[in-house]
Amino acid sequence: MHLLATAALLTILFSFSSPVQSQPPANSTSCPMNFDYVLRIRWPTADCRNSGDSTKPPANSTSCCQTLLSVYGISLAQRLKSTSQFNLPDLATSTSCLSDFDRKLSSLSLPDNLGTFCFDPLQFVISSNTCAAIQNLQDWHNKLGNNTLLDSSCRNDLTDLTACANCVDAGLSVHKDLNSIDGNTSHSNNCFYFAVLYAAGIANQFGPESDGAVSCPFGITILPKSHRTSRSPLIFGLIGGLVAIVVTSCCVGLYCWWDRKRKRDKIDESGMDEFESGRLRRRPNTGSIWFSLPELEKATDNFSPKNFIGRGGFGVVYKGVLPDGSVVAVKKIIESEFEGNDDFCNEVEIISNLRHRNLVPLKGCCIHGEDEDYEQRDDQRYLVYEYMSSGNLDDHLFPSTTRKPPLTWPQRKNIILDVAKGLAYLHYGVKPAIYHRDIKATNILLDAKMGARVADFGLAKQSREGQSHLTTRVAGTHGYLAPEYALYGQLTEKSDVYSFGVVILEIMCGRKALDLSSTDSPRGFLITDWAWSLIKEGKIGQVFDPCLLRHDSGNEAMNPKGIMERFVLVGILCAHVMVALRPTIMDALKMLEGDIEVPAIPDRPTPLGHPSFTGDGTTFSISPVLSGLQLQANDMLR
Numbered sequence: 001m002h003l004l005a006t007a008a009l010l011t012i013l014f015s016f017s018s019p020v021q022s023q024p025p026a027n028s029t030s031c032p033m034n035f036d037y038v039l040r041i042r043w044p045t046a047d048c049r050n051s052g053d054s055t056k057p058p059a060n061s062t063s064c065c066q067t068l069l070s071v072y073g074i075s076l077a078q079r080l081k082s083t084s085q086f087n088l089p090d091l092a093t094s095t096s097c098l099s100d101f102d103r104k105l106s107s108l109s110l111p112d113n114l115g116t117f118c119f120d121p122l123q124f125v126i127s128s129n130t131c132a133a134i135q136n137l138q139d140w141h142n143k144l145g146n147n148t149l150l151d152s153s154c155r156n157d158l159t160d161l162t163a164c165a166n167c168v169d170a171g172l173s174v175h176k177d178l179n180s181i182d183g184n185t186s187h188s189n190n191c192f193y194f195a196v197l198y199a200a201g202i203a204n205q206f207g208p209e210s211d212g213a214v215s216c217p218f219g220i221t222i223l224p225k226s227h228r229t230s231r232s233p234l235i236f237g238l239i240g241g242l243v244a245i246v247v248t249s250c251c252v253g254l255y256c257w258w259d260r261k262r263k264r265d266k267i268d269e270s271g272m273d274e275f276e277s278g279r280l281r282r283r284p285n286t287g288s289i290w291f292s293l294p295e296l297e298k299a300t301d302n303f304s305p306k307n308f309i310g311r312g313g314f315g316v317v318y319k320g321v322l323p324d325g326s327v328v329a330v331k332k333i334i335e336s337e338f339e340g341n342d343d344f345c346n347e348v349e350i351i352s353n354l355r356h357r358n359l360v361p362l363k364g365c366c367i368h369g370e371d372e373d374y375e376q377r378d379d380q381r382y383l384v385y386e387y388m389s390s391g392n393l394d395d396h397l398f399p400s401t402t403r404k405p406p407l408t409w410p411q412r413k414n415i416i417l418d419v420a421k422g423l424a425y426l427h428y429g430v431k432p433a434i435y436h437r438d439i440k441a442t443n444i445l446l447d448a449k450m451g452a453r454v455a456d457f458g459l460a461k462q463s464r465e466g467q468s469h470l471t472t473r474v475a476g477t478h479g480y481l482a483p484e485y486a487l488y489g490q491l492t493e494k495s496d497v498y499s500f501g502v503v504i505l506e507i508m509c510g511r512k513a514l515d516l517s518s519t520d521s522p523r524g525f526l527i528t529d530w531a532w533s534l535i536k537e538g539k540i541g542q543v544f545d546p547c548l549l550r551h552d553s554g555n556e557a558m559n560p561k562g563i564m565e566r567f568v569l570v571g572i573l574c575a576h577v578m579v580a581l582r583p584t585i586m587d588a589l590k591m592l593e594g595d596i597e598v599p600a601i602p603d604r605p606t607p608l609g610h611p612s613f614t615g616d617g618t619t620f621s622i623s624p625v626l627s628g629l630q631l632q633a634n635d636m637l638r
Contacts, residue, residue: 031099037075071218077201121578165602221487299321315331330383330384367380386444390445392442435493440503482499551615573601
């Protein structure tokens with residue numbers, strides 16, 4: 001899968017995730033751990049594959065080893081629960097366990113010897129030279145007491161947002177205590193690992209293999225059930241597929257004949273109509289206008305450069321005036337995911353049925369082509385939207401040529417609320433839900449009264465209710481992309497929430513989401529990192545756009561700092577790197593409106609292997625796009 005190529009691979013700074021160059025000799029000692037769960041849990045194997053060649057190590061070995069460390073940790077947590085031992089008794093046992101682990105991975109058609117490639121067997125062997133000399137639960141209790149924050153905070157179902165956040169905070173607190181007791185900063189990683197094992201194996205009542213433990217303490221992205229990888233479904237799928245081919249081949253000819261006849265016979269009644277050359281064209285089964293190309297050419301003065309508005313997702317946009325005097329925005333689709341004209345018309349039907357004051361209304365569409373085949377993909381396609389006279393949000397936040405007055409606080413507040421309401425409608429107001437996939441400042445248009453409307457539904461995708469959407473075609477814009485979507489193509493409503501959080505920060509801070517030319521950082525400026533670091537330092541006042549802090553005499557009540565701080569905190573929470581800790585768009589809207597309190601912002605965990613993970617463990621990961629994207633979905637203790 002394509003990953004964002006915005007940073008070099010991180011150097012692995014400690015043994016827990018360092019690939020091992022030499023393999024230990026084989027031995028006959030049996031492993032006391034059972035790795036059958038490797039085939040049961042729905043963990044992402046994408047980073048551990050190498051173009052189907054199981055004889056070579058993965059190309060993205062850093063991210064793969066991070067994922068495998070989490071997966072391997074589940075067995076150690078299970079053993080901790082049954083034996084009270086944090087690690088294995090000797091090198092021979094550890095070597096045997098890695099060999100068993102490799103065999104399970106091989107059954108998933110992953111490269112050979114992944115476990116021994118990633119790990120040194122010694123790192124999982126009991127030793128007094130670890131975190132505070134802890135080797136078993138008795139040592140743990142002697143050092144920390146019988147009841148720690150992990151015991152109370154990680155007990156319940158960790159798939160719940162609040163429960164997971166509390167467990168994360170508790171884990172970081174216990175990790176800090178362990179570092180303090182040990183006094184040796186080189187043992188910080190061992191302490192972190194032990195905290196994870198304790199949280200999943202001892203503290204959580206549902207056990208290490210539960211969805212909550214897998215996704216929260218171990219930080220493994222759980223894939224939808226339909227994407228689970230194992231041999232049995234593959235075998236049954238192949239058998240079923242062969243049977244289906246035999247049966248279907250007997251019917252496909254008749255169906256094609258019937259379908260073509262239906263298209264020819266049904267004209268007005270089934271959404272078909274003659275178009276230009278007399279060919280039958282399908283019209284969307286909605287009230288949208290079906291425009292001809294000459295009509296759009298006349299409206300836009302033959303798509304004159306003077307009417308060019310800008311480039312949107314998958315196309316260019318022109319301003320036009322229809323014969324009735326109404327002003328429209330005509331979007332010419334240049335590239336898209338539409339497989340054919342039927343696919344395009346289906347998309348138009350979806351968009352045409354959306355009715356909300358915070359969405360840009362679609363007025364109609366056009367398909368024009370010279371081919372006789374209706375299903376040609378190279379036909380010219382156009383979408384016609386209602387024109388938004390105040391342009392897009394990006395032009396007002398970051399004007400380039402014409403100097404626009406800065407947005408006032410009331411305007412910014414209303415824009416944020418309008419966007420939240422538009423997204424809430426897409427996620428919950430229609431069935432099945434629609435995920436936008438490309439929320440950003442340029443896709444938020446402003447009407448004459450500066451009301452915000454979400455635009456550009458050329459990327460919109462409907463999802464099956466209750467499921468996430470997995471795609472190999474990641475759409476979106478750098479700086480706004482949620483890490484799990486960029487990594488695995490896992491699209492959920494929380495992907496839009498992440499992008500919305502970035503937009504909130506842009507509006508409140510007056511800074512672009514991603515600026516690779518910034519002097520603030522040698523690797524570029526990412527607004528989520530910058531705002532997060534200031535808030536952690538208690539300098540939230542430095543986050544605001546300076547325009548928001550300028551008060552006219554007697555008008556200081558117009559910019560209430562408390563409310564503005566709440567908006568920034570909601571933005572930080574929505575743009576959290578971990579899916580489980582983000583609110584839904586409905587909860588985010590309630591927080592913005594003050595109907596519910598904004599919870600304490602959970603710490604952003606440090607990815608294992610990140611250069612910032614040194615010292616006493618109090619530093620935090622930054623740059624999910626620039627510095628740690630390949631690791632974020634595999635962080636432990638989420």
